Amino acid sequence: MRKALLPSLIILATSLLVIRIFYLQVVDETLKLKSENNAIKKKFEYPERGYIYDRKGKLLVANQASYDIMVIPRELKKTDTLEFCQLLNITKEDFIKKIEKAKIYSPRLPSVFMSQLNKSEFAAFQEKIRKFEGFYFQKRSLRDYEATFGANIFGFITQVNEKLVAKNPYYNSGDLIGKQGVEESYEDLLRGIKGVKYVQKDKYNREIGSYKNGKFDTIAVQGEDINLTIDAELQKYGEELMINKRGGIVAIEPQTGEILALVTAPSYDPSILVGRQRSKNYTELYHDSIAKPLYDRGLLAEYPPGSPFKILTGLIGLQEGVIDENTSFFCNHGFSYGRGRFMKCHAHPPAQQLHNGIYNSCNTYFAQTYMLAINKYNNPAKAVDIWSNHVKSFGLGQYMGYDLPTGKRGKVPDSKTYKKIYPNGGWRSTTIISNAIGQGEVLMTPIQLANMMATIANEGYYYTPHIIKKIEAHTIDKKFTTRHVTSIDKKYFKPIISGLFDVYNLGTARALKVEGIDICGKTGTAENFAKIGGMRVQLKDHSIFVAFAPKDNPKIALAVMVENGGFGATIAGPIASLMIEKYLRQKITRLDLEKRILATSLQSEYAKLGGLSEKVKAQLRISDSIKTQKTIIPTAKVKSDSTTRIKKVI
Known part of the structure; x- marks a missing residue:
């Protein structure tokens, strides 16, 4: 029995091996397609990307036909380079450079020689493509923007780089991929699935038909x-209000x-x-280091929140029991808090309680409240951590988890922050009192400020902000419906x-009321410093x-943040009132506010930052001339208007 065991195992293993080899070589032919078989050519069929609509079903982003000229260096024959270059309006040097780049990638695999030809450019080349062996065209679809706004939301389409091709087997050289915005966040859904066709060639490298009658071919599946x-x-209106x-x-x-509008200014026309x-x-x-139109200020810019932060100071004071609604503090246009330190305040009646402290935006009231909260435990480190945790429970000081690929955490200090700043100790409530009024070490992005107000509106809860509303045959991520x-x-x-x-009835925004709409709001002004010529200079405050x-x-x-805009009720406040009325009523009755905001340009303030090129100065002159218009520019109808395009880019 033992003598038969070893031979039996050998026979069994050999039989299994033979069966497997027979299956791979005779039954399963897919390995043939993976081999470097010169008789089979692999062609890809690229699907249309998914369309993008707004919350009401309005089409924002569609597709248009485009053509790439592909090259397989190994298949190149004698080419009339002069005629070829004239057809595509390129130089011989460009031709050589592109061919060498293709050879480096692979002599036998196709590379993009020239991408994104339109129909007329392609038609001229198509007539003579038979004369240029080794070249062929690949049909693709490019984005067709139905809107001239929302560039920061959509993102854009670009070619994949070699690093990504090596990392992700789905992509090949010359493929397109979404970058920034929803194009990047939802790339896997929007891109669809490529189709593949295997074409057989004869010994003269001529196509003679599909391989195995198309047995292994697949069809392209359009993106979701x-x-x-x-x-x-609302998005379009917001961008118009933020011109200049x-x-x-x-x-x-x-x-x-759900994010209703995400405006960054300056912006640009996505079609460019x-x-x-x-x-x-x-x-x-990318190289416009002054205006930074690719920089999404709504998601990335971190600002001191200023007076809106007093809302949280008041809430924490109530929660910690250091104040109640009737607690009063005396304010005589300022507040002394030790060692000759003095915090200025606005002109208002001296006796301040929570209610009028809010609508008068009293620095003294909230500074006193903050000091009581920090002094409560006779341990500044413990107290500031308790305060910090309260603030962070509003989604501040952390990445918010929304479905866009970029963002900043902002900053909410804690005891570790102050141990780094003051390694020898000695800090106390009076040292960090600027936090009370949204200055100090506190930083927030506009989306965090907006989410803070959504939380106040909900009386203590929020949902993670998100920009996706519906995907056919898919459910939205549960984290966006978690309270x-x-x-x-x-x-x-x-x-x-x-x-x-x-604030709208008796306080700092009483001039911004919209008849028939009960608005709750808070003005804010944040100090603004910049380095100019190596010196730290205080510029006009942010509104x-x-x-x-x-x-x-x-x-x-x-939340509205306008850089160098001054007092909150001057520019940011009117914009907020107009946006609210536009969304709730789809029309504007405060035409006085609208006219003033559309005519307001802050380019002269931005010019103080220095270093403006002559090109930018010329754009600013064009941009400033637009402010004399009395009506809103209907952006959906001005795609070919170069002046409008420039003013959106500034």
């Missing part, structure tokens, strides 16, 4: 269509966390990053909301405004 949470009309200004507007639906001029235009945008509850009890929000409501409406059952919460 998606609906965004964006309201197209820098900053961001973020609007959120409090009950869902399509076609053969894409690379040139992108390079110009996040703050560390502040619900009962403390009502007195805060009452004070915010009277900030946060709001939600209506007061009961809120439908929109938003």
